[in-house]
Amino acid sequence: MGEQTAPDETGPKQISMVEYLKLGDEPHLVANVCEACGASYFDRRNACAACGAREFSTERLANTGEVRTFTIVHRAARGVPAPYISAVVDLDGGGRVKSNIINIEPNPANVTLGMRVRLATYVTATDDDGNEAVAFGYEPAAA
Amino acid sequence: MSNQDPVWILGTSMTKFGRYADKDLIDLAAEASLGALDDGGVAMGEMDILAAGCLYEANGGVGQRLQKQLGQTGIPVYNVANACATGATAVRTVMMAIKAGEAQMGLAVGVEQMGKMGMLGADRAARSDKQVFERKGRFGSVVGVEGRLGTNMMPGVFAQAGMEYAYENDGVGFEQFAKVAQKNHEHSTLNPLAQYRKAFTLDEVMSSEVIAYPNTLLMCCPTGDGSAAVVLVSDEKLKTLPREQQRRAVKVSASVLTSDPWTEGCQVQPDVNTLTRNAADAAYEVSGVDPADLDLVELHDCFATAELRHYDNLRLCEPGGAGEWIDKGGPWRDGEIPVNVSGGLLSKGHPIGATGVANLFEVATHLRGEAGDRQVPDAKVGLAHVIGLGSSCGVHILERSGL
Ligand SMILES: [Zn+2]
Numbered sequence: 001m002g003e004q005t006a007p008d009e010t011g012p013k014q015i016s017m018v019e020y021l022k023l024g025d026e027p028h029l030v031a032n033v034c035e036a037c038g039a040s041y042f043d044r045r046n047a048c049a050a051c052g053a054r055e056f057s058t059e060r061l062a063n064t065g066e067v068r069t070f071t072i073v074h075r076a077a078r079g080v081p082a083p084y085i086s087a088v089v090d091l092d093g094g095g096r097v098k099s100n101i102i103n104i105e106p107n108p109a110n111v112t113l114g115m116r117v118r119l120a121t122y123v124t125a126t127d128d129d130g131n132e133a134v135a136f137g138y139e140p141a142a143a
Numbered sequence: 144m145s146n147q148d149p150v151w152i153l154g155t156s157m158t159k160f161g162r163y164a165d166k167d168l169i170d171l172a173a174e175a176s177l178g179a180l181d182d183g184g185v186a187m188g189e190m191d192i193l194a195a196g197c198l199y200e201a202n203g204g205v206g207q208r209l210q211k212q213l214g215q216t217g218i219p220v221y222n223v224a225n226a227c228a229t230g231a232t233a234v235r236t237v238m239m240a241i242k243a244g245e246a247q248m249g250l251a252v253g254v255e256q257m258g259k260m261g262m263l264g265a266d267r268a269a270r271s272d273k274q275v276f277e278r279k280g281r282f283g284s285v286v287g288v289e290g291r292l293g294t295n296m297m298p299g300v301f302a303q304a305g306m307e308y309a310y311e312n313d314g315v316g317f318e319q320f321a322k323v324a325q326k327n328h329e330h331s332t333l334n335p336l337a338q339y340r341k342a343f344t345l346d347e348v349m350s351s352e353v354i355a356y357p358n359t360l361l362m363c364c365p366t367g368d369g370s371a372a373v374v375l376v377s378d379e380k381l382k383t384l385p386r387e388q389q390r391r392a393v394k395v396s397a398s399v400l401t402s403d404p405w406t407e408g409c410q411v412q413p414d415v416n417t418l419t420r421n422a423a424d425a426a427y428e429v430s431g432v433d434p435a436d437l438d439l440v441e442l443h444d445c446f447a448t449a450e451l452r453h454y455d456n457l458r459l460c461e462p463g464g465a466g467e468w469i470d471k472g473g474p475w476r477d478g479e480i481p482v483n484v485s486g487g488l489l490s491k492g493h494p495i496g497a498t499g500v501a502n503l504f505e506v507a508t509h510l511r512g513e514a515g516d517r518q519v520p521d522a523k524v525g526l527a528h529v530i531g532l533g534s535s536c537g538v539h540i541l542e543r544s545g546l
Contacts, residue, residue, distance in 0.1 A: 019283025
């Protein structure tokens, strides 16, 4: 199951907010990739939705890509700070991921379709034991 | 009968969409059902099957509760739920029973009572954070993903669907999406059954509150209450009915239901396009109707960004040309192919279970020449489309009787 929350003896730890985000020296995403057709999934699959095969391997995805589409959410779910930019990113070398565009003002003038971005992480929440949940987003990168 | 014989709409009705604090779900469904039976000149005792579509009370036995208001005749009842295609699925359930030779006539009703929830799919509570982080669910998440890893709420999902079209094609942007809402609100002023009947300028649409850019408040459909119903009849049975019923009957030339096949990226951003194209192409194939033959289209404009994409998905415009098509007025009621002359979901309203039946009511009413102020002149062929996220898509092609 990947990283667990820290036992009390060792003190608070950082934990990735979803299992497909791997922390460490160079945080990155991993996907379950169908060994037959190459379709990739962030969650576990019983069989491949694209081809029906049942064998998967875990592969690392690129940290860079380009913005395929975005929206700027102003009326957000309760408890979610707004406005924020939600986007779908085409990753270099394959794979498509949805997350926020971060480290930029949420203004339509600042986001362009096809814009180059790279993965960045930040602490998004802390639990009662002081453990920190780390989220990922994408920030503008030089072309 | 042969299963190649067409099935016909014999009667149809809908309630005005809106908010009914003084009526319950079953009152609304009964009003539409009795209206459809009366319109078809038939009685509940002649129905061989009943299908009831309702999303929010999917496990509530809506069909059986409705029978207690209409007549408990012991016929088979199917309660169906299928996202925003729930109503279309109820219609298809009756149609398949007729095609299978198990029924000659049947009633399909769609109903929803949503009350004042604001616009569709907004303001759901985020998952509350746990006291101590613990991985949950298929993504092993320790906190809610909504708003942290993008948005999965409908206004944003459909905004992204629209912006993806802008990414792939020239001449598409905020203004083209806003024109869709301007058109549908303008159309609604002629429809007495619409929830909202107010026209807005393009500037008013673009400067109303941003919900999920580029969708502003006036580009998002409201929630509401309402019901719509159709009585379907076999070709064989119709031919035994009086001349006037045959004349007013509307031919169902195609009825198609699809789900989304796997496409790249559909795991992170629902694909509302491929299944719509598949359904439309199959419907054109089965009916022999060409998109250019269509006199009107009622399509699923849950958000203005969605409608623009569906011009292309339903082959109403040149591939990639949806922006140009709205710029030149193609989908306006006096344009090349009038789209959503009812006001669409944006103004007519979107009581989810009712929607996929109400668009059949709308098209059928035009084909009969009975649409009053909003009548599309001499309408002979029309298409009705619904899509629900998940995804499920229904496309029907209807034709004037000719009998
Ligand atoms: Zn596969």
